[in-house]
Amino acid sequence: MAVIVVSNREPYAPSVQDGRVTWTPSIGGLTSALDPVMQREGGTWIAWGEQHPELGHADLPPAAPRYRVQRLALSGDEVQRYYHGFSNGALWPVSHYFVERAQFRADEWAAYRAVNARFAQAAIDAYRPGDLLWVHDYQLALVPGLLRAALPGARIGFFWHIPWPAQDVFRTLPWDRELLSGLLGADLIGMHTAAYARHFQDACERTLGIETGPGTVAVDGRTVRIEARPIGIDVGAFETLAAAPETAERAGRLRDNLRTLVLLAVDRLDYTKGIPERLDAFEAFLDAHPRARGRVSLVQIAVPSRERVEAYLQLRQQVEGRVGRINGRFSRDGWTPVHYVFRGLDREELVAHYRAADAMLVTPLRDGLNLVAKEFAASSADGVLLLSRFAGAAGEMPGAIEVNPYDRDGLAERLLAALRMPLEEKKARLDGLRRHLRDSDLRTWTQRFLHDLAGPDLLPAALLDL
Numbered sequence: 001m002a003v004i005v006v007s008n009r010e011p012y013a014p015s016v017q018d019g020r021v022t023w024t025p026s027i028g029g030l031t032s033a034l035d036p037v038m039q040r041e042g043g044t045w046i047a048w049g050e051q052h053p054e055l056g057h058a059d060l061p062p063a064a065p066r067y068r069v070q071r072l073a074l075s076g077d078e079v080q081r082y083y084h085g086f087s088n089g090a091l092w093p094v095s096h097y098f099v100e101r102a103q104f105r106a107d108e109w110a111a112y113r114a115v116n117a118r119f120a121q122a123a124i125d126a127y128r129p130g131d132l133l134w135v136h137d138y139q140l141a142l143v144p145g146l147l148r149a150a151l152p153g154a155r156i157g158f159f160w161h162i163p164w165p166a167q168d169v170f171r172t173l174p175w176d177r178e179l180l181s182g183l184l185g186a187d188l189i190g191m192h193t194a195a196y197a198r199h200f201q202d203a204c205e206r207t208l209g210i211e212t213g214p215g216t217v218a219v220d221g222r223t224v225r226i227e228a229r230p231i232g233i234d235v236g237a238f239e240t241l242a243a244a245p246e247t248a249e250r251a252g253r254l255r256d257n258l259r260t261l262v263l264l265a266v267d268r269l270d271y272t273k274g275i276p277e278r279l280d281a282f283e284a285f286l287d288a289h290p291r292a293r294g295r296v297s298l299v300q301i302a303v304p305s306r307e308r309v310e311a312y313l314q315l316r317q318q319v320e321g322r323v324g325r326i327n328g329r330f331s332r333d334g335w336t337p338v339h340y341v342f343r344g345l346d347r348e349e350l351v352a353h354y355r356a357a358d359a360m361l362v363t364p365l366r367d368g369l370n371l372v373a374k375e376f377a378a379s380s381a382d383g384v385l386l387l388s389r390f391a392g393a394a395g396e397m398p399g400a401i402e403v404n405p406y407d408r409d410g411l412a413e414r415l416l417a418a419l420r421m422p423l424e425e426k427k428a429r430l431d432g433l434r435r436h437l438r439d440s441d442l443r444t445w446t447q448r449f450l451h452d453l454a455g456p457d458l459l460p461a462a463l464l465d466l
């Protein structure tokens with residue numbers, strides 16, 4: 001029995017130079033979560049082969065292969081309509097409550113259906129009786145239904161990594177029925193929070209008129225389970241890297257260069273992450289507290305994302321405009337208030353930044369969970385986490401300072417409170433956060449999901465060794 005993961009994004013992207021292929025980790029919550037899972041489990045991962053689609057499959061990770069990625073080639077037109085179009089121009093904004101940004105186009109929906117059918121076919125071809133099929137995220141909502149039709153007896157799991165919105169928002173989607181029916185092909189559907197699971201059940205009742213029980217939906221004589229299962233992180237891996245002497249050196253260099261207190265933010269450049277709002281709050285903070293000028297810097301790391309979607313291009317301009325304005329207004333005597341880094345960091349650099357930060361600003365306007373918050377809490381020795389009440393992780397992380405990203409002045413005041421927090425309180429909060437992260441880490445999450453999907457006697461060997 002093997003695990004077959006199906007997702008849109010591939011875990012590593014290839015680049016080819018002088019005939020040599022180099023694989024670089026993809027950046028985003030889904031691949032951060034699933035790569036370690038597959039490194040433990042082994043098996044097959046089916047994903048869109050974005051760069052160099054002619055490389056049909058690969059054994060990964062490159063240094064010590066543990067699983068095989070089967071790369072699906074999509075045409076330019078498919079990518080445009082299915083990925084940039086329906087997935088990121090309609091489903092992503094609706095799920096994150098940005099209804100006014102959503103564009104609903106029948107041709108993009110048709111491409112979404114066609115590409116979902118291609119992913120499903122690849123999974124059907126890879127499937128052997130007894131395998132566990134595990135489909136991921138909003139780009140592939142129709143795949144479970146297609147798999148169920150072709151493989152009625154298969155065990156099919158699905159994890160929805162983003163928010164599931166309240167019913168009045170979800171029903172703005174013209175194809176709400178089809179999407180729900182597709183998902184209900186699964187045996188087990190995971191969401192990050194109880195509220196998302198409740199909204200999903202609400203949609204089943206009100207859009208499809210199906211009866212639901214506690215955590216269950218009955219459909220076509222089958223019972224589909226709906227579970228709230230927030231993803232964890234590999235706490236041990238972050239703690240080990242955070243404690244490494246090289247990390248301390250890097251973090252020390254960062255602090256020496258800045259010579260101020262350090263506020264840190266790390267995101268994909270996405271309008272859901274509240275980056276302009278955060279910059280406005282930092283500006284309000286500098287306006288309100290002249291003594292902070294020259295003594296506090298904000299390091300904003302933003303990795304480019306989905307750049308062919310108009311809203312993302314506009315966001316980049318908004319962010320760069322604000323960084324320029326703040327630095328133009330306040331820079332003096334060798335101090336630059338905002339250090340803006342427009343690229344992804346590798347894991348070592350990332351953890352050194354977490355380690356160097358006095359406070360971490362995780363302030364999305366809406367976020368399915370937010371792994372950055374968890375990674376920071378696992379890595380920091382004495383920093384403070386400010387966490388938006390609109391991140392799925394907020395309910396799990398009471399040790400964070402809760403913030404409302406829409407309240408600029410309130411956020412500015414919370415920044416001050418974070419920087420003034422006594423060391424013992426910082427440490428106590430981090431201890432509490434770490435205890436929770438350890439109790440609900442990535443291994444437990446995977447084990448529970450696959451256990452529930454497979455049944456106890458059918459577990460892959462690696463999962464038994466907890």
Ligand code: ADP
Pocket residue numbers: 027028029030032266267268301302303343344345346350369370371372373375
């Ligand atoms: P999302 O799922 O929307 O991408 P998450 O916070 O859940 O957001 O996950 C983002 C993942 O990508 C985390 O593992 C984080 O470390 C990584 N990441 C995000 N931005 C960057 C960046 N600029 N550089 C390096 N890694 C990043």
Ligand code: G6P
Pocket residue numbers: 009027028029030031137138161162305306
């Ligand atoms: C979020 C989504 C993932 C996606 C990731 C990065 O985490 O839930 O499905 O892979 O963002 O976005 P991208 O469009 O680059 O895959």
